[in-house]
Amino acid sequence: xxxxxxxxxxxxxxxxxxxxxxxxxxxxxxxxxxxxxxxxxxxxxxxxxxxxxxxxxxxxxxxxxxxxxxxxxxxxxxxxxxxxxxxxxxxxxxxxxxxxxxxxxxxxxxxxxxxxxxxxxxxxxxxxxxxxxxxxxxxxxxxxxxxxxxxxxxxxxxxxxxxxxxxxxxxxxxxxxxxxxxxxxxxxxxxxxxxxxxxxxxxxxxxxxxxxxxxxxxxxxxxxxxxxxxxxxxxxxxxxxxxxxxxxxxxxxxxxxxxxxxxxxxxxxxxxxxxxxxxxxxxxxxxxxxxxxxxxxxxxxxxxxxxxxxxxxxxxxxxxxxxxxxxxxxxxxxxxxxxxxxxxxxxxxxxxxxxxxxxxxxxxxxxxxxxxxxxxxxxxxxxxxxxxxxxxxxxxxxxxxxxxxxxxxxxxxxxxxxxxxxxxxxxxxxxxxxxxxxxxxxxxxxxxxxxxxxxxxxxxxxxxxxxxxxxxxxxxxxxxxxxxxxxxxxxxxxxxxxxxxxxxxxxxxxxxxxxxxxxxxxxxxxxxxxxxxxxxxxxxxxxxxxxxxxxxxxxxxxxxxxxxxxxxxxxxxxxxxxxxxxxxxxxxxxxx
Numbered sequence: 105x106x107x108x109x110x111x112x113x114x115x116x117x118x119x120x121x122x123x124x125x126x127x128x129x130x131x132x133x134x135x136x137x138x139x140x141x142x143x144x145x146x147x148x149x150x151x152x153x154x155x156x157x158x159x160x161x162x163x164x165x166x167x168x169x170x171x172x173x174x175x176x177x178x179x180x181x182x183x184x185x186x187x188x189x190x191x192x193x194x195x196x197x198x199x200x201x202x203x204x205x206x207x208x209x210x211x212x213x214x215x216x217x218x219x220x221x222x223x224x225x226x227x228x229x230x231x232x233x234x235x236x237x238x239x240x241x242x243x244x245x246x247x248x249x250x251x252x253x254x255x256x257x258x259x260x261x262x263x264x265x266x267x268x269x270x271x272x273x274x275x276x277x278x279x280x281x282x283x284x285x286x287x288x289x290x291x292x293x294x295x296x297x298x299x300x301x302x303x304x305x306x307x308x309x310x311x312x313x314x315x316x317x318x319x320x321x322x323x324x325x326x327x328x329x330x331x332x333x334x335x336x337x338x339x340x341x342x343x344x345x346x347x348x349x350x351x352x353x354x355x356x357x358x359x360x361x362x363x364x365x366x367x368x369x370x371x372x373x374x375x376x377x378x379x380x381x382x383x384x385x386x387x388x389x390x391x392x393x394x395x396x397x398x399x400x401x402x403x404x405x406x407x408x409x410x411x412x413x414x415x416x417x418x419x420x421x422x423x424x425x426x427x428x429x430x431x432x433x434x435x436x437x438x439x440x441x442x443x444x445x446x447x448x449x450x451x452x453x454x455x456x457x458x459x460x461x462x463x464x465x466x467x468x469x470x471x472x473x474x475x476x477x478x479x480x481x482x483x484x485x486x487x488x489x490x491x492x493x494x495x496x497x498x499x500x501x502x503x504x505x506x507x508x509x510x511x512x513x514x515x516x517x518x519x520x521x522x523x524x525x526x527x528x529x530x531x532x533x534x535x536x537x538x539x540x541x542x543x544x545x546x547x548x549x550x551x552x553x554x555x556x557x558x559x560x561x562x563x564x565x566x567x568x569x570x571x572x573x574x575x576x577x578x579x580x581x582x583x584x585x586x587x588x589x590x591x592x593x594x595x596x597x598x599x600x601x602x603x604x605x606x607x608x609x610x611x612x613x614x615x616x617x618x619x620x621x622x623x624x625x626x627x628x629x630x631x632x633x634x635x636x637x638x639x640x641x642x643x644x645x646x647x648x649x650x651x652x653x654x655x656x657x658x659x660x661x662x663x664x665x666x667x668x669x670x671x672x673x674x675x676x677x678x679x680x681x682x683x684x685x686x687x688x689x690x691x692x693x694x695x696x
Contacts, residue, residue: 120145122161122168122208129160136189138211141390141627146209148189154212155222161199161208162227168199168208169517171224173658174234176242177645178268180216184626184647192216193244197224198630198643198658202517202531205538209630214244223248230520233666241266251301256347256695259293265355272359296331301343303333310335315677319348323426323681326691330668330680337676342669350695357655361621362388363597365652367458369642372657373693374455375418376636377411377447378404381460383631386541387642388462390629392595392622399587400464401543406477406580407450407459408542409573413484414443415636416566416573419688423563424495426685427504432495439487446476462622463596468589477581481574488570496563505560509683511671512557519670520663523638524565525687529557535634549575559686566688595622621650630656637661637688661693 123145126135136148149157161168177194179185191213199208212221223246224231235246236255243264246252254261263270271277298305298314305312315332318324327348333341353372357365369380382404389396421436444454450473451457451466459466495501511521513529526533534551536544552568554561590596597617604614630643638660645654664687672680 120208121204122206123147125164126157126160130157136187138188140209140629141625142387142629142631144207144209144630146211146628148211148213151212151214151221154210155224155227157210158197158199158224158227161210166201166203168201168204170200170202170520171197171228171231171234172200172207172520172639173198173641173643173656174231174238175643175656175658176238176244176266177654178242178266181268182645182647182653189213193219193242195221195238195244202533219244220247222246225249228520229518229670230663230666233662240264243267253300254347256350258290258347260289265352270355272355296343298333301341303341307335312340317680319345323684325422325684325689328665328691328694332677332680334677339672339675339677339680341673342680344665344668346665346691346694348695349691351692353696354655354657357652359651361650362624362652363462363618363621365655366460366462367456370456370458371692372659372696373415373635373637373640373661373690375411375415375690376640376693377407377414377455378451378457378459379408379411379415379633379635380640381458382408382542383633383635383640384642384644385460385462386633387629387631387644388624390631391624391627391644391646392462392593393625394463394591394593394595396464396591397587397589398543398585400589400591402580402584403465403469403589404460404542405544405547406577407447407457409576409580410443410447412573412636413570414440414447415688416570417443419566420491420495420563423685423688424501427501427682429495429498429501432491435487436491439484442480442483446480449473449476461590461597463593464588464590469584474581474584477577481578481581484574485571488567492567496560496567502560504678505563505682505686506558507556508559508679509671509675509686510556510558511667515667515670516557519667521638521667522660522663523634523636524562524569525638525664527552528554528561528565530555535632535639539632541631541633547576547579549573559682562686562688595624597622623648623650635660637690637693638664657696659693659696661687661689661691664689665694 123137126147134153138146138148140146174197179191179194193214195212197210221244223235233255235249236252238244239246239252240254240257241264296314313334315334317330317332319327319329329345331343332339353368356368366381369384370377372380417436417440421433424432448454450469451459513531516526516529530553532551532553537551549572552565554564590600599614599617603610605611624646626646626648628645630641632639632641640660641658643656644652647653672683
């Protein structure tokens with residue numbers, strides 16, 4: 105009697121369409137699928153096949169059109185890597201497809217003695233800075249990269265800070281001494297050499313001038329330097345120079361507990377407040393398997409949208425100032441103060457509340473919160489109308505911004521542009537709609553979209569986003585659920601205070617949870633959100649410890665500044681100022 109036919113076991117990860125496509129093209133033996141807690145399809149490939157795999161994904165009929173993130177991990181001290189190939193260092197590529205509304209993560213294993221990998225700048229131009237960052241912080245070389253210089257650290261820096269054998273605390277270094285030789289070395293490192301960047305000092309009929317804008321220029325919006333190659337007033341080329349605000353936020357995460365790291369997130373986009381807490385705590389909750397109550401979701405949405413408004417108001421005031429009108433910024437700051445009054449009444453702080461918690465928020469809404477919020481959402485709409493009528497319809501402002509620093513959707517996606525900068529090119533893509541998180545699927549709001557992709561449209565997107573944020577906040581106000589403000593889960597931190605003094609065991613458990621912090625299960629999880637300036641995400645690695653093994657912070661401002669040369673070549677210096685204003689970046693968000 106014949107044996108019944110057996111159904112072969114499906115390849116790991118074959119429930120993901122992109123993984124099936126990769127298996128079909130490259131074969132099961134060439135790929136290793138890794139299960140992650142965020143469910144994002146993650147595939148390991150050999151270094152020899154990396155470029156072929158990435159080019160294949162970029163050129164699919166429904167392509168992975170954006171290199172969303174690129175970074176690395178020092179795996180040498182990691183213990184819990186079940187199912188992953190042996191690796192001393194891992195380089196990962198996070199790709200995003202708008203047509204599929206899905207992502208894929210590609211990983212490559214490297215041995216400590218052979219830290220070299222091909223560049224992918226010819227596939228995605230925005231790989232340039234990401235590869236330089238990995239070279240700078242991990243010492244991994246990218247073959248074929250023409251400008252593999254340090255990006256965040258000074259040229260004279262010794263060592264690679266995100267390696268595990270690099271000290272994480274200042275007390276582990278020798279005392280710092282700034283002698284004359286060291287000062288001269290630091291000054292010499294700032295000297296700009298045009299030839300390094302393929303720039304000529306002169307042409308047939310003219311000499312070019314090289315102008316430093318920043319790092320202390322008011323229109324640079326922070327410690328940011330951009331070197332301009334000028335032919336008269338025309339910008340022939342330019343080189344953005346970042347790193348002056350670098351504080352090692354990702355390194356700090358390796359020595360803070362999961363709970364005590366929350367205040368550090370506030371200081372990334374320091375205008376985003378609790379908006380910075382949100383992707384971090386959501387990623388930790390994915391790792392821990394925590395589902396928060398509905399009341400927590402709505403409170404988080406309400407406060408995040410409050411900070412979207414405060415951030416956009418600052419943008420609006422400074423944008424109009426940068427093109428020559430001083431008065432509106434005083435009105436915008438008045439409105440910001442009204443918003444901060446509400447935020448302070450609810451959280452106890454203004455700009456940096458660090459108020460979200462793993463599994464909830466710090467405390468419940470105070471008595472009278474609804475009256476304060478209602479007063480604010482009733483106040484602001486007419487003010488926004490006034491800004492648009494008196495400021496944004498002004499003929500001088502329009503002549504300075506309409507058609508200025510224009511780019512299209514294809515260029516935006518190539519450079520990793522997200523948020524208002526992408527939606528100003530006609531793309532209706534907002535994570536709150538496309539991939540709802542924290543209950544955004546329960547809210548009614550529109551996504552403002554414009555089509556010219558210029559400085560003016562980037563401003564108009566943001567002013568209309570404030571109107572939509574007011575709609576969302578009003579729905580939070582009218583439909584706030586009852587219930588607890590923290591999840592009933594053992595890894596919620598800090599644990600509920602009422603469980604502290606029942607007996608000695610509860611007191612000890614509470615003490616350990618607050619001091620050492622919770623022990624989060626091993627795994628990896630990434631959470632993306634639609635932040636004030638674009639898509640922001642935290643990619644967390646847990647080795648079943650009280651602190652993160654690796655924390656990768658992907659910020660929107662980083663790729664937005666990298667795009668500057670491709671947009672501004674051939675424009676005038678005043679156009680650059682309007683362009684910088686329209687990007688809406690924060691240097692701490694760039695440098696971290």
